[in-house]
Amino acid sequence: MSMIDSLLAGLSLVSNVYAFLALFGGIIIGVIGGAIPGMSATMAVALTLPFTFALQPITGILLLLGVYKGGIFGGSIPAILIKTPGTPASSATILDGYPLAEKGEAGRALGMALWASCTADLISNLALILFAGWLASFALSFGPPEFFALILFSLTIIAGVSGDSLLRGALSALMGLLLATIGLDLVYGTNRFTFGSPNMMGGLNFIAVLIGLFAIPEIIAMVWNPTAHIGKTRKLGKNWVTFEDYKNSFKSIVRGSFIGVFLGSIPGIGAAPSAFLSYSEARRKSPNKKNFGKGEIEGVAAAEAGNNGVAGATLIPLLALGVPGDVITAIILGAFMIHGLQPGPMMFVLNVDIIYGLFIGLIVSSIFLFLVGSVAIRGFKYVADVPKRILIPGVLVLCIFGVFAVNNNIFDVGVMFAMGWLGYFMMRNSIPAAPFLIAFILGPLLEDNFRQSMLMSGTDFTILFRGPITWFFWAATIITIIAIVRSTIAGRVKTTPQ
Amino acid sequence: MTAKTIHLRLGLLACAISLFLIFFAIPYWVSSPSNVGKVVLSPLFWPYTISALTGLVGILLFIEWWRTPPTDERINEPSDDTRTAMLRLLGMAVIMVLTMMLLPVLGMVWTCMLSFISTAFLVRTRHPVTAVICAVVIPLLLYVFFAHVAGVAIPQGDFVRLP
Amino acid sequence: MKMKLLGALGTMALALTASTAYAEYPERPINMVIPYGAGGATDISARTIAEPLGTAVGKPLVMSNVTGAGGATGSVVVQNAKPDGYTMLFARVGSHSVSPAMKDTLPYTLDDFRFVTVYEINPVACAVSPSSGINSMDELIAKVNEGGVSYSSSGVGSLLHLAGAMVLNEYGVEDPLTAATHIPQKGGGEAATAVLNGTATFICTNTSALASFVANGQLKPILVTTAEPVAGFDAPTSADEGKPALEKLVGWTGIAGPADLPDDVAAKWGEWMGQAAGDQNFVDQMTKRGSVINVMTPEDANTFIQEQYESFRALVDELGMRIKG
Numbered sequence: 006m007s008m009i010d011s012l013l014a015g016l017s018l019v020s021n022v023y024a025f026l027a028l029f030g031g032i033i034i035g036v037i038g039g040a041i042p043g044m045s046a047t048m049a050v051a052l053t054l055p056f057t058f059a060l061q062p063i064t065g066i067l068l069l070l071g072v073y074k075g076g077i078f079g080g081s082i083p084a085i086l087i088k089t090p091g092t093p094a095s096s097a098t099i100l101d102g103y104p105l106a107e108k109g110e111a112g113r114a115l116g117m118a119l120w121a122s123c124t125a126d127l128i129s130n131l132a133l134i135l136f137a138g139w140l141a142s143f144a145l146s147f148g149p150p151e152f153f154a155l156i157l158f159s160l161t162i163i164a165g166v167s168g169d170s171l172l173r174g175a176l177s178a179l180m181g182l183l184l185a186t187i188g189l190d191l192v193y194g195t196n197r198f199t200f201g202s203p204n205m206m207g208g209l210n211f212i213a214v215l216i217g218l219f220a221i222p223e224i225i226a227m228v229w230n231p232t233a234h235i236g237k238t239r240k241l242g243k244n245w246v247t248f249e250d251y252k253n254s255f256k257s258i259v260r261g262s263f264i265g266v267f268l269g270s271i272p273g274i275g276a277a278p279s280a281f282l283s284y285s286e287a288r289r290k291s292p293n294k295k296n297f298g299k300g301e302i303e304g305v306a307a308a309e310a311g312n313n314g315v316a317g318a319t320l321i322p323l324l325a326l327g328v329p330g331d332v333i334t335a336i337i338l339g340a341f342m343i344h345g346l347q348p349g350p351m352m353f354v355l356n357v358d359i360i361y362g363l364f365i366g367l368i369v370s371s372i373f374l375f376l377v378g379s380v381a382i383r384g385f386k387y388v389a390d391v392p393k394r395i396l397i398p399g400v401l402v403l404c405i406f407g408v409f410a411v412n413n414n415i416f417d418v419g420v421m422f423a424m425g426w427l428g429y430f431m432m433r434n435s436i437p438a439a440p441f442l443i444a445f446i447l448g449p450l451l452e453d454n455f456r457q458s459m460l461m462s463g464t465d466f467t468i469l470f471r472g473p474i475t476w477f478f479w480a481a482t483i484i485t486i487i488a489i490v491r492s493t494i495a496g497r498v499k500t501t502p503q
Numbered sequence: 504m505t506a507k508t509i510h511l512r513l514g515l516l517a518c519a520i521s522l523f524l525i526f527f528a529i530p531y532w533v534s535s536p537s538n539v540g541k542v543v544l545s546p547l548f549w550p551y552t553i554s555a556l557t558g559l560v561g562i563l564l565f566i567e568w569w570r571t572p573p574t575d576e577r578i579n580e581p582s583d584d585t586r587t588a589m590l591r592l593l594g595m596a597v598i599m600v601l602t603m604m605l606l607p608v609l610g611m612v613w614t615c616m617l618s619f620i621s622t623a624f625l626v627r628t629r630h631p632v633t634a635v636i637c638a639v640v641i642p643l644l645l646y647v648f649f650a651h652v653a654g655v656a657i658p659q660g661d662f663v664r665l666p
Numbered sequence: 667m668k669m670k671l672l673g674a675l676g677t678m679a680l681a682l683t684a685s686t687a688y689a690e691y692p693e694r695p696i697n698m699v700i701p702y703g704a705g706g707a708t709d710i711s712a713r714t715i716a717e718p719l720g721t722a723v724g725k726p727l728v729m730s731n732v733t734g735a736g737g738a739t740g741s742v743v744v745q746n747a748k749p750d751g752y753t754m755l756f757a758r759v760g761s762h763s764v765s766p767a768m769k770d771t772l773p774y775t776l777d778d779f780r781f782v783t784v785y786e787i788n789p790v791a792c793a794v795s796p797s798s799g800i801n802s803m804d805e806l807i808a809k810v811n812e813g814g815v816s817y818s819s820s821g822v823g824s825l826l827h828l829a830g831a832m833v834l835n836e837y838g839v840e841d842p843l844t845a846a847t848h849i850p851q852k853g854g855g856e857a858a859t860a861v862l863n864g865t866a867t868f869i870c871t872n873t874s875a876l877a878s879f880v881a882n883g884q885l886k887p888i889l890v891t892t893a894e895p896v897a898g899f900d901a902p903t904s905a906d907e908g909k910p911a912l913e914k915l916v917g918w919t920g921i922a923g924p925a926d927l928p929d930d931v932a933a934k935w936g937e938w939m940g941q942a943a944g945d946q947n948f949v950d951q952m953t954k955r956g957s958v959i960n961v962m963t964p965e966d967a968n969t970f971i972q973e974q975y976e977s978f979r980a981l982v983d984e985l986g987m988r989i990k991g
Contacts, residue, residue: 051704052653148865172564176517179557189735190546191850194822194989195534196771197546203742203773207734228595229588231626327878328859335705335855345954349882395633398622399641402615406645410655413730415606422599434509452549460849461865464541656697656728
């Protein structure tokens, strides 16, 4: 079958109202679900799954994809408005989105988040359609040694989100690494810092840590000084994002999209590291470096481009190899299987009409996302007008419900509170929270892949340098570290009057 | 508090954490089977690495403190009244502990109502009536959403169960 | 959804005042704990049976994924729950026969649960990557004796972990723990990927987890542990190979409550399961994924699990796989 035939076959599959309705409805569910902290895109997708059983395969899968894409964008809404990421992928959006909201420019930040999300989404979908086969075979060449090198490189992002002191950033990252060791050991199954508690054996829940670290310190800070916000304008603001903003951030958006496509096509990394990497790259390249973290619109654009760039690309290993890249794609894989479809190389031969139907649906989804997102921003803007001392207890209650719902476990609410006090301590001592979070995500991956490499080779370290991919990331890591050290020393010479 | 004093405090803290981990926490709270062949594969290897790095960062923070010239630039605007502010922090901590204790007994909805009201009054809200109304309505709305739309088994207490 | 909501609101006033003392079980929704994550084998199985089962029960079943520690976190929730039949567990082979057999550190034992049924059996298959050049178990064993063979699993104490060692042991490999390297991964999907990309040599896991890779020609099955062949898996069975002991090596999903679950509640569940498993739609969906539907009575389920546990435990002690401390 030629490409044209496949396209036509795909078109005939999706050319009914229901497929598009499902996609549109999915995006609405996703945006709302993503906007509720703790609900997250993952849970929204899991909840929608049973409804797809009765639908046509293509309609059902488009519904789930809609929820996924909507959810990733929806997460940025509470991240910007109340400093609580609705979905882990949007934690990088907080860094500049919340300061913008504090300055009374929430509308501008939300608008930019939407524009960047849709652009990145489109690029990601195009990458899926054009390079799926190629990127999938590339993803398969990632074994533990390659992952180790990639993650080591990704940890250099920490320098980009450390703010004004690299040392405090490093300390924050080390605390993240340390807390991530709680749980059962991967290789031997023994206890590490679990104190015999079955709740601790599973490790600290990521979302509980995330919300605890960002949202709860805001609450405690308000308790410390209940009137600090008075006199500051904190409204959605008349300011809307302008085409000028978009043009200025366009390079960062495209760069972030490609970072997202790259990390998304490799199973197991996920959207949050991609958003942080995109953010720190944007900061590194920007002339307004100093303003990042204090309300720079380009930071919001980069972070959102980074996480939405992942959304289309995670389908690459899913469709081409049958390998899910994260929990959400694992659920979508379940939906394929329930309909008797088996993603993998053969699907491109046997069910090529479904593949092309999905491609067409995905392209349309970027446009739908823009429409739904614009409406959602207008709907949620009233949050910014709620008196802060009513909003804060509301956020507390919302976080309690949301964090419980993630894993149906009251213990996680306790983890969130404890993390809140740690986060507040860090806030008071100007220790940035973002490095902690990145280390908490990447630390276990780094350790696991290191030990898996050692198991593979019988503790022969040369396996960590076994091929061009590892060499590339080792080189990139060394170059980045040299650049960081040089700029730190240069900065010190400037500030030290000796 | 200036950047200089922060560096001193954090340096001390990092060193203390590092020593505590290396000499106490890891030997006692991380178990490792006796038949581990290679050091790099041991469950202890990674925690020790992190602890050592923490110590290193602590020492570097010390050096940073040593080298930073004293400035008057202050971080964190002080609260008007530190004593009452501290009391309020303590109050928040008590609210959190009580919330955790009451959650399994009263159920999530009733506990959250209490947490909402107490937090709102702790931050001296200017809208007490609105606060009370919100305290009742918001947890109920969240309950209806999570329990009946999202299908989550929100914890119910031993006393009054919601449908 | 809307109906459910309206109904819920309508009954709110009633429920608040209704007396609970004489009501018949179940008089409110039942919380079903799934100790593994969304999208996994247990989750899909649980959510598939939830539909016919909910109809049989007559009250909603609320599905709660409580993940962590290889199923232990969720299992403990049910272990500590009130034995009133309103908190039940979807137990799985990993959490309730391999882990108890292997881990001294586990916060529960089999005696902490009362099984009301086992409803699904999943055959286990071993597979290798076609590019490995291995075509049969004998060739794999030959490679093991040369050295450098590894197998992947979804973690310590999982079915996959035990299965790899058990199969090698059955084929006469001396000291399988050192002859082949166990490379644990973070989950079942990752374990299969590890064989795809050459990180590990082989994997032994449920056929449902391998089906799509086998259909796509990405993995090559070399053994099925059931006596009967499995559709879509062109590989010798344990009967063909003359290894009947491997028939113990199957996955299963069942439902359990806390140890003190009253008899009448357990009996109710037996009834409901009989009705639910008769649902043709459910049977079709499960068999399509390679499961065998076989609803056991509470007594049969207990014997079945106990037997599997004993044989696993004997193997663990023989090979020295027990996890202490």
